[in-house]
Amino acid sequence: MNKFKIIEDNKLVEIIAGTKPDSDLAFIELYERYSRKLYIYCKKAIPDQNFVDDVYQDVFVRFYNSIKSGNQISNVQSYLFKIARNLCLNFKRDNKQVLVNIEEFDLNDYLKTKDDVGEIEAINSAIELLNDEYREAIILQLFHSLSYNEIADILEVPVTTVRNRLVRAKRRLKELLQPIFE
Amino acid sequence: MIKNNNINDLSPSDLINLFVDGEATEAEKSVLFRELSIDSQLQNELQNAISVKNTAFQEVNNTVVPSAVSNKIFSAVGIGSAAIAPLAITGAKSSIFKISILYSVISALIGSLLTYFLMNSLFNNNLDNNKTSESKLYQNADANLSMIKDTVFLTDTIYKDRIIVKNVEKQFENNIPPVIDLTKTEIKPETVIEQQIVSKQNINSESIKLNSIITADTLNSILNNTVTINSIYNNNFWSRLLLNLNSINAIKYLPARDGIFAEQPLINNFSLGIKYQLTDKIKTGFTIGKESYPIYLKESDENIYPVSSLTYYGVNFDYNMLTLSEEYDIDSEVRLLLGASKIGFYGKAGLGIIWFPYYHLGLNFGLESTISISSFNKKEDLTGKIGFYYGISYRF
Numbered sequence: 001m002n003k004f005k006i007i008e009d010n011k012l013v014e015i016i017a018g019t020k021p022d023s024d025l026a027f028i029e030l031y032e033r034y035s036r037k038l039y040i041y042c043k044k045a046i047p048d049q050n051f052v053d054d055v056y057q058d059v060f061v062r063f064y065n066s067i068k069s070g071n072q073i074s075n076v077q078s079y080l081f082k083i084a085r086n087l088c089l090n091f092k093r094d095n096k097q098v099l100v101n102i103e104e105f106d107l108n109d110y111l112k113t114k115d116d117v118g119e120i121e122a123i124n125s126a127i128e129l130l131n132d133e134y135r136e137a138i139i140l141q142l143f144h145s146l147s148y149n150e151i152a153d154i155l156e157v158p159v160t161t162v163r164n165r166l167v168r169a170k171r172r173l174k175e176l177l178q179p180i181f182e
Numbered sequence: 183m184i185k186n187n188n189i190n191d192l193s194p195s196d197l198i199n200l201f202v203d204g205e206a207t208e209a210e211k212s213v214l215f216r217e218l219s220i221d222s223q224l225q226n227e228l229q230n231a232i233s234v235k236n237t238a239f240q241e242v243n244n245t246v247v248p249s250a251v252s253n254k255i256f257s258a259v260g261i262g263s264a265a266i267a268p269l270a271i272t273g274a275k276s277s278i279f280k281i282s283i284l285y286s287v288i289s290a291l292i293g294s295l296l297t298y299f300l301m302n303s304l305f306n307n308n309l310d311n312n313k314t315s316e317s318k319l320y321q322n323a324d325a326n327l328s329m330i331k332d333t334v335f336l337t338d339t340i341y342k343d344r345i346i347v348k349n350v351e352k353q354f355e356n357n358i359p360p361v362i363d364l365t366k367t368e369i370k371p372e373t374v375i376e377q378q379i380v381s382k383q384n385i386n387s388e389s390i391k392l393n394s395i396i397t398a399d400t401l402n403s404i405l406n407n408t409v410t411i412n413s414i415y416n417n418n419f420w421s422r423l424l425l426n427l428n429s430i431n432a433i434k435y436l437p438a439r440d441g442i443f444a445e446q447p448l449i450n451n452f453s454l455g456i457k458y459q460l461t462d463k464i465k466t467g468f469t470i471g472k473e474s475y476p477i478y479l480k481e482s483d484e485n486i487y488p489v490s491s492l493t494y495y496g497v498n499f500d501y502n503m504l505t506l507s508e509e510y511d512i513d514s515e516v517r518l519l520l521g522a523s524k525i526g527f528y529g530k531a532g533l534g535i536i537w538f539p540y541y542h543l544g545l546n547f548g549l550e551s552t553i554s555i556s557s558f559n560k561k562e563d564l565t566g567k568i569g570f571y572y573g574i575s576y577r578f
Contacts, residue, residue: 024261031252039247053248057255064259119237141203142238148205163205167192170199174227177234 004029009076016067027064034080035060037144041081044127044139045088055091059084081144081154085136092132126176134169141166194224202231292497292520420578422459426546428452428573430473436566451491455498459577465500469519475554475567492554494528496521502536511538517550525556532571547572 004012004025015026042056043049062083066073073079127135127142140151148166152159192200197214200206206214218224430451453471460466475492499518506512517532534548552567 027259027261028256031255035247035252036242036245039251040242040245043245053251056247057251057258060255061258119233120241123234123237124241142235143242145239148203163200166203167196167199170231171196173234174195177230 009033010074013067013073013076016064017070030076031060034077037077038080038084040143041084041139042088044124044143045084045136046091051091051095055084055087058087062087075153077146078150078153081140081146082156085154122177123173126173129176130169130172134165134172137162137165138169138173194218194221195227198224198228198231202228202235422578424457424459424465424467424575424577426453426455426457426469426573426575428455428471428546428571430471430550430569430571432474432567432569434568435476436568453571453573457498457500463502465498467498468495469498469521470495473552475523475552492523492525492528494521494523496528496530506535511544512536515546515548517548523554525554527553527555529553534571536575538575538577542577544575544577545573546575 004015007015007026007029009030012026012030016023016030038059039052039056042052042059046052046055059080063080066079066083127138130138137151137155140146140154141148146154148159148162151166152162155162192210194214194217197206197210197217200210201214218228430453432451451471451473453469453473455467455469457465457467470493472491472493496519499520501516501518502513503516504514506514513536515534515536517530517534519528519530521528521530530550530552532548532550534546534550536544536546538544547570549568549570552569554565554567556563556565
């Protein structure tokens with residue numbers, strides 16, 4: 001068994017800040033722990049797969065460089081999601097022309113029942129129709145099972161705001177999925 | 183509109199979501215459970231909310247980050263691919279197949295040469311020549327036989343009335359042919375030897391086995407009808423064959439350089455060998471096995487994938503170093519395997535014990551080390567594994 005698998009996140013960060021080869025192996029271990037979560041987050045935030053890969057790579061490169069620069073990281077997961085969120089927001093800001101205003105779409109235009117499409121496709125399509133604030137909260141909660149406190153930390157808003165956003169997001173989601181689940 | 187945590191602002195549907203998220207307070211749960219007990223529509227909503235949660239969870243589990251993307255990240259931060267794939271080999275699958283065939287052929291050639299060398303160096307050529315005709319040898323047994331003191335025989339074939347001697351540690355006087363006619367040979371009391379290996383009592387209850395060591399004293403006992411041989415095993419091809427089924431447990435993996443290993447599979451370690459008893463000391467044969475070898479492998483698409491186990495095959499050479507107990511048929515053995523797997527050369531060396539509580543059925547266990555050689559970026563990587571093996575053997 002790889003010895004790094006039993007080491008906590010914060011300790012791995014310390015090892016990454018050190019010297020090779022342990023620093024490399026520690027980074028690979030942290031990467032294995034969070035790569036899937038971050039990848040799906042970027043996929044949800046940026047629908048175009050070509051751009052997803054670029055942004056996703058940038059997340060981990062910045063994370064690595066940040067550790068090597070001596071930055072203190074108390075919560076690795078939260079730190080990674082913050083980097084990912086900022087990069088996704090920057091990307092959207094800089095590439096507005098390539099993104100479609102999906103809020104103008106009606107889910108029922110292209111989804112009939114959940115038998116016609118997979119249930120996950122229906123849910124993803126519905127999430128895409130939410131506004132940015134609701135969407136990012138619900139992605140963090142639904143796909144990553146983060147607590148409201150963790151989401152508040154990543155989004156840098158009060159917990160009550162997260163709670164309110166999620167309640168509203170799920171109300172909207174319920175409306176969108178109503179014909180799908182009937 | 184929701185402005186705070188006041189549950190009066192939340193509908194039962196909202197409470198369901200909070201509950202599924204694990205964020206509902208005790209008061210909210212209490213309200214929700216009360217509503218659920220009387221509202222079937224709400225119960226359906228709860229099922230749907232759980233279904234959505236599970237579906238999202240499955241999507242996360244099914245998501246795979248493309249290897250090429252991961253490799254770009256590692257490359258960007260200065261982590262060489264060797265660190266993530268110490269045992270990866272370059273090249274397409276077709277070349278892997280060619281390597282596999284090449285190693286098989288090389289293994290077979292090495293095995294043949296070793297067998298030839300062992301046969302010629304460990305056997306007395308004259309005795310081998312004499313064995314070409316048993317009838318001739320039997321006729322030669324009419325010679326007046328006598329044995330020198332301390333003689334120890336290695337028997338090749340035991341019949342009721344004669345023994346064909348395969349080898350002797352000390353030569354007979356006058357170049358006596360290696361056949362002893364038990365009905366005619368006189369074994370004098372003074373030929374009692376120093377090394378008493380097979381007791382009379384043992385011979386009474388147990389059969390004399392092929393390739394066992396039989397002493398002058400034992401011969402004397404047989405000649406004087408003081409013991410009974412219960413069964414005789416003929417020296418034919420089948421009697422020299424042995425099947426060996428082993429399980430292999432890894433104790434420690436020794437990665438090449440500073441690499442890491444992939445996840446280890448729990449169960450897929452076994453090997454099956456068929457071996458031929460060349461001499462009482464040496465067996466040779468062919469073994470095929472599959473065992474956990476958690477490495478990374480670079481496939482033809484240039485992506486790196488984890489490999490949990492390897493199938494290997496090779497030529498076996500087993501050498502019985504020391505007989506620990508002749509009475510209970512326990513031997514120590516050295517095992518050597520030269521072979522190949524799809525990543526390249528595959529070799530094993532083991533040290534263990536083989537015990538035959540019954541003539542046909544035996545148990546074996548011991549320590550073994552495995553070495554594999556693979557190439558990555560045109561450089562050879564040598565990776566090791568230490569473990570123990572245990573299994574059963576069947577001899578015909």
